[in-house]
Amino acid sequence: MRRSSxxxxxGAPAALSLGFTTAYLSAIVVxxxxxxxxxSRADGVGSFWEVASxxxxxxxxxxxxxxxxxxxAVNAVLGTITAWVLVRDEFRGKQVVNALIDLPFALPTxxxxxxxxxxxxxxxxxxxxxxxxxxxxxAALLFVTLPFVVRTVQPVLLELDRETxxxxxxxxxxxxxxxxxxxxxxxxxxxxxxxxxxxARAVGEIGALVLISGNLPFKTEVASVFVFNHIxxxxxxxxxxxxxxxxxxSFGILLAIGGVRFLATRHERA
Amino acid sequence: xxxxxxxxxxxxVALGYLLVVLIAPLTMVFWRAFDKGADxxxxxxxxxxxxxAFKLTLIIAAIAVPLNTIFGIVCGxxxxxxxxxGAGIVNAIVDLPLAISPVVVGLSLFLLFGRTGxxxxxxxxxxxxxxxxLPSMVIATIFVSLPFVxxxxxxxxxxxxxxxxxxxxxxxxxxxTTFWRITLPAIRWAVIYGVVLTTARCLGEYGAVAVVSGHxxxxxxxxxxxxxxxxxxxxxxxxxxxxxxxxxxxVLVLVAMTLLxxxxxxx
Amino acid sequence: xxxxxxxISKRFGDFQALDDVSVxxxxxxxxxxxxxxxSGKSTLxxxxxGLEWPDGGDILLAGEDATTLAPxxxxxxxxxxxxxxxxxxxxxxxxxxxxxxxxxxxxxxxARVADLLALVQLEGFGDRYPAxxxxxxxxxxxxxxxxxxxxxxxxxxxxxxxxxxxxxxxxRRWLRRLHDETHTTTVFVTHDQxxxxxxxDNVVVMNRGRVEQAATPAELYDAPANEFVMSxxxxxxxxxxxxxxxHDLEVVLDxxxxxxxxxxxxxxxLGFEVRAELVSGEGERFNAQLTRxxxxxxxxxxxxxxxxxxxRETVFG
Numbered sequence: 087m088r089r090s091s092x093x094x095x096x097g098a099p100a101a102l103s104l105g106f107t108t109a110y111l112s113a114i115v116v117x118x119x120x121x122x123x124x125x126s127r128a129d130g131v132g133s134f135w136e137v138a139s140x141x142x143x144x145x146x147x148x149x150x151x152x153x154x155x156x157x158x159a160v161n162a163v164l165g166t167i168t169a170w171v172l173v174r175d176e177f178r179g180k181q182v183v184n185a186l187i188d189l190p191f192a193l194p195t196x197x198x199x200x201x202x203x204x205x206x207x208x209x210x211x212x213x214x215x216x217x218x219x220x221x222x223x224x225a226a227l228l229f230v231t232l233p234f235v236v237r238t239v240q241p242v243l244l245e246l247d248r249e250t251x252x253x254x255x256x257x258x259x260x261x262x263x264x265x266x267x268x269x270x271x272x273x274x275x276x277x278x279x280x281x282x283x284x285x286a287r288a289v290g291e292i293g294a295l296v297l298i299s300g301n302l303p304f305k306t307e308v309a310s311v312f313v314f315n316h317i318x319x320x321x322x323x324x325x326x327x328x329x330x331x332x333x334x335x336s337f338g339i340l341l342a343i344g345g346v347r348f349l350a351t352r353h354e355r356a
Numbered sequence: 357x358x359x360x361x362x363x364x365x366x367x368x369v370a371l372g373y374l375l376v377v378l379i380a381p382l383t384m385v386f387w388r389a390f391d392k393g394a395d396x397x398x399x400x401x402x403x404x405x406x407x408x409a410f411k412l413t414l415i416i417a418a419i420a421v422p423l424n425t426i427f428g429i430v431c432g433x434x435x436x437x438x439x440x441x442g443a444g445i446v447n448a449i450v451d452l453p454l455a456i457s458p459v460v461v462g463l464s465l466f467l468l469f470g471r472t473g474x475x476x477x478x479x480x481x482x483x484x485x486x487x488x489x490l491p492s493m494v495i496a497t498i499f500v501s502l503p504f505v506x507x508x509x510x511x512x513x514x515x516x517x518x519x520x521x522x523x524x525x526x527x528x529x530x531x532x533t534t535f536w537r538i539t540l541p542a543i544r545w546a547v548i549y550g551v552v553l554t555t556a557r558c559l560g561e562y563g564a565v566a567v568v569s570g571h572x573x574x575x576x577x578x579x580x581x582x583x584x585x586x587x588x589x590x591x592x593x594x595x596x597x598x599x600x601x602x603x604x605x606x607v608l609v610l611v612a613m614t615l616l617x618x619x620x621x622x623x
Numbered sequence: 624x625x626x627x628x629x630x631i632s633k634r635f636g637d638f639q640a641l642d643d644v645s646v647x648x649x650x651x652x653x654x655x656x657x658x659x660x661x662s663g664k665s666t667l668x669x670x671x672x673g674l675e676w677p678d679g680g681d682i683l684l685a686g687e688d689a690t691t692l693a694p695x696x697x698x699x700x701x702x703x704x705x706x707x708x709x710x711x712x713x714x715x716x717x718x719x720x721x722x723x724x725x726x727x728x729x730x731x732x733x734a735r736v737a738d739l740l741a742l743v744q745l746e747g748f749g750d751r752y753p754a755x756x757x758x759x760x761x762x763x764x765x766x767x768x769x770x771x772x773x774x775x776x777x778x779x780x781x782x783x784x785x786x787x788x789x790x791x792x793x794x795r796r797w798l799r800r801l802h803d804e805t806h807t808t809t810v811f812v813t814h815d816q817x818x819x820x821x822x823x824d825n826v827v828v829m830n831r832g833r834v835e836q837a838a839t840p841a842e843l844y845d846a847p848a849n850e851f852v853m854s855x856x857x858x859x860x861x862x863x864x865x866x867x868x869x870h871d872l873e874v875v876l877d878x879x880x881x882x883x884x885x886x887x888x889x890x891x892x893l894g895f896e897v898r899a900e901l902v903s904g905e906g907e908r909f910n911a912q913l914t915r916x917x918x919x920x921x922x923x924x925x926x927x928x929x930x931x932x933x934x935r936e937t938v939f940g
Contacts, residue, residue: 310458
């Protein structure tokens, strides 16, 4: 018989907090998602597949995934460089720049979309008009995903043991070799989890895209806008089908993040 | 010692990137809002529908933020201090809103409370309107802003450990006293930081609320929905005006985040 | 390879870490840089390695000016106090790193790594990760890693500081034996004077960025250049104007003109020797170190009045 592992601190308050947590999460998150998954089965698996693979839906999903991939790749490189400069470099105004990185977190996405439209749209002061193009979609997504890789890489860079870089130098490694063999392997998990978060955000983004992308089916209609439009027009089945695909992508990304975390700590498990 | 050229090179790349993607668009809001003069701006901001939109945004935030704060603290405590099976799953569910598209959130609520939804008929029978009204908008906003307090509280609780709480218990403190006087003060900066993030998310929410609200002018339009509405009705100064207010609020949020971050991370 | 440190100065902000320091390290010798924290010893070592650059002065390695040479090109091996292990690489890969950077052939690397694993007694640990090793094992790995590319100089920065006492002692002796076999010029930094005395051929005593004295351990102990060296290397007490070592203080039961009166406050039995904590009439406190026999003969006990006389004393001008 297993001895009870309850500690003196557990009891009514513990059960209460657990109960509250479960109830809250179920009501707010689990039930709605379950309803969505259920609704997509409405007429059976066949009909779901039919709707989800309609040319318009496929085009929208492809565009979302493609744009998200491009944006993630750009973030992986430029986000890492930005994090590097913020951690290792010193210059006047660095604190301000560091604070500005969080702007896309703080600013409503619809405002972000509007300002990008103002700057790079029909009445652009710098003469660049990319409104209603795929470039606009990428630009808007770059804005909203900017903080992700920067903020996941910064703490990892800060924690790096600088002495390992000195050790590598004393052993004869040049700067590039030091980066490749010593720094990169240690910041890679940070980069990857930032990329995964950026990807998830990019696939699901709606507010920043509503105004600037133009929502032309097959051209600039992303999956989130597809769902939005089909809800407006009463096509719940169509909207649900694509929404479920997006949901599956989200689950996949969460799994990927968990996997990255697992891999990152494998050297520490004795 | 570090090569000069590459250091400047990297710096220019990073700052240039930020300038193009971040700073330039932001300055546009300020410029365009005052396009037709300050008077016009004030006029369009005092439009009753716009005022109502701001009010509605604040009301929703005033409900969602405290609820999510309480949840975040309770859930954080449950995950870290109690080892229950499924803690990992709970943790994952809490992270879910970060990975899901807001329209998917809106749609799932739509399906839940719609005429043919699971709970739709029940609410209809009892005369409570969920969709195209405040309740669904609040739930949508709670969903999307759910994780932030919890995600700040969990690592903080893990890091500080429960020794202080154990000490309090040996000194005779009960559960509530221990929580109120020991645990809460220890996590207060994490909670405050989480509240700031949650508030920012509530103020900026668009997609989920857009789906469930029905965009009814003067009734179910939040500030963000109003921006879209104004833009589509060719009221550009109006759209920029509301955006300006929201942008100013965002800068305040940003300042709060910057000031709080060191306190939050030097637990 | 000989090392010449000439007039090195280094400042960090307001803090003068090194002030016109000059040291000669003979090729093939084992030298210790000894001093309290803040004395500049680690800074000096890092300047020799090329991990810091001095504000003034030169470093010559084998007669050639190496002051502004990058650490990659100096041919020095460096061992850090906290190991600086490449935690994402196996022990084998850690040790092989310097050889891989030099693009040595794979067979040569494999053989050399195997030899080094045997040398540091880590055979069988080759495929483990540093996180799976103890502190002492990690430091042995770090030593093997530094030795792999056959450096002309081996530099160690408080290499045993993070280890517990027993492991520290073992590794200390092991380092000495290694040096006796390989005769690589070795310089190590320590704040532990016992360690410096036990291991090194020459000791450079540093304090507040300056060299106080550079000599063999015996010379430092018997002929300290100033008060600092005398009290830092071994124990010393002030008695009036002169300095006396505890074992140079004779304790007798009868007074005469050369003795002073003292009260025995405490008798500490250290096993092989006895320490008597004494206080003089003027309130000065000092210790005398006696053998067990001497203490027994005097029937030393607390509260006893005895008389002390220095057998040897040093006065600094």
